[in-house]
């Protein structure tokens with residue numbers, strides 16, 4: 477039992493092992509360094525997630541790294557703990573001192589790396605591989621052997637080298653695409669050849685230089701690899717390693733292969749690494765990105781509200797990965813999304829109001845504002861609290877204000893009052909004062925007599941200088957007091973809207 481035959485009978489392992497290298501290759505991401513406490517938290521999280529092997533570090537690299545690997549070994553986790561070592565006794569001894577479960581030895585095998593780094597001949601690479609694999613095994617440890625830069629190594633030599641490691645007792649052979657130059661067909665052919673040449677399990681370690689690390693890992697599994705080496709959020713040298721979440725979910729949902737991963741913890745794991753690494757997950761990142769299960773456009777949101785599989789893969793749901801589905805409000809929003817969100821808080825406005833709410837949500841979004849649910853609810857409250865369009869005495873048409881430190885604030889306003897267009901320009905102590913005075917002038921004859929502004933409050937609904945502003949006004953005429961609201965991203969507009977809403981109520985017959 478060494479590989480996974482997904483073509484028909486499952487002749488090999490049913491479970492694909494997940495080898496996580498977030499703490500080793502992941503930490504080699506330029507600019508990333510986890511604290512020791514963060515590393516322990518990450519190891520616990522990976523264990524909770526169900527990874528089979530945690531590559532905890534490269535013990536020989538520093539005293540601190542060695543201490544850290546030891547601490548992780550002492551955590552008593554279910555996952556096997558692996559330490560990395562060159563094919564050198566001092567490196568292997570450092571892993572032995574940490575008491576890891578598995579020692580991962582590697583040696584450059586391609587000509588370019590041998591010529592320019594180790595200066596070792598193919599023959600000496602083989603000899604050293606044999607000797608060091610045996611050394612690990614003689615000390616009673618599990619041994620993984622990696623031929624570094626395997627995908628740029630002369631193929632006959634590579635196969636020979638893997639056979640040498642097998643002969644010396646290696647438990648698993650790893651095929652690193654060290655500089656990420658493979659593509660799925662070439663990696664399939666290579667792993668297929670190795671798979672048929674040896675009799676131990678094969679692991680695949682792909683880098684993402686061309687964005688193909690996940691696809692290449694899947695192709696390798698198809699060719700017989702039974703272990704994938706991955707990192708959370710695809711961290712790793714240069715463009716990173718194959719992403720754990722994407723690889724696992726593809727194996728699980730598309731290939732129908734099992735892993736020991738508890739997929740419901742994938743999202744929280746990705747978020748933990750995002751926080752600790754400081755590398756933000758792009759909103760469009762598959763599976764764990766903010767938008768992975770978000771829908772805005774009318775057609776999509778409508779479909780998803782009816783049946784989520786219409787515009788989602790279906791074979792993977794947000795619940796499966798611990799994420800959530802969101803209906804996002806924006807300029808592409810349709811009526812169904814608004815209706816659904818409002819129905820969740822018990823509001824079911826009639827069609828005319830729904831159209832008005834939709835129009836305002838779109839306008840707010842076009843102005844560059846991210847429209848939140850709170851914005852929607854405030855808009856809906858304002859619109860549903862307004863006097864019905866056909867009963868309105870006053871409808872605002874245009875408003876412009878001028879203000880500044882060397883200007884007297886002035887507002888010009890055009891409105892339709894009982895079907896007749898009226899204009900007014902007024903000055904005030906500030907732009908809101910000027911605008912409200914202009915409204916008063918227009919409406920004066922209609923209202924007949926003094927109106928008093930009793931209450932005036934402004935609230936920002938969501939943060940930021942472009943927040944939706946809600947204005948609440950109380951207006952008194954005689955013994956009648958009415959309260960009304962306005963909600964716009966422009967404070968002056970919101971004030972005028974609230975004021976006109978109040979006047980319409982006062983004038984309502």
Ligand code: KIV
Pocket residue numbers: 501582622624625650652653654655681683
């Ligand atoms: O990319 C690589 O070749 C490695 C080896 C140490 C396996 O990370």
Ligand code: ZN
Pocket residue numbers: 501652654681683712713
């Ligand atoms: Zn690597």
